[in-house]
Amino acid sequence: MAEHKATWSISLDCTCPDCDEDFDIITSDSDFFNRSNIQPIEHDTMLSRDHEVTCPNCDHEFEVDFEY
Numbered sequence: 001m002a003e004h005k006a007t008w009s010i011s012l013d014c015t016c017p018d019c020d021e022d023f024d025i026i027t028s029d030s031d032f033f034n035r036s037n038i039q040p041i042e043h044d045t046m047l048s049r050d051h052e053v054t055c056p057n058c059d060h061e062f063e064v065d066f067e068y
Contacts, residue, residue, distance in 0.1 A: 010040045014053065018060035025064075028056040043068040 012025040012032075026032050042048050048066035055062075 016055035019058040021057035041068045
């Protein structure tokens with residue numbers, strides 16, 4: 001067995017249509033996985049469509065569809 005470990009890192013990146021801020025939905029919403037049934041890299045399902053997010057920079061609310 002290897003002595004060193006590697007850790008997976010997952011992000012869910014988007015751009016706010018109002019202020020053009022790029023942000024990671026997962027790190028900007030600490031309760032993201034508790035509020036949804038979304039699994040990492042989920043796409044093309046009913047759960048991955050029309051997900052409401054809030055921009056951490058300007059508080060603009062908008063909907064996104066998740067893609068992988």
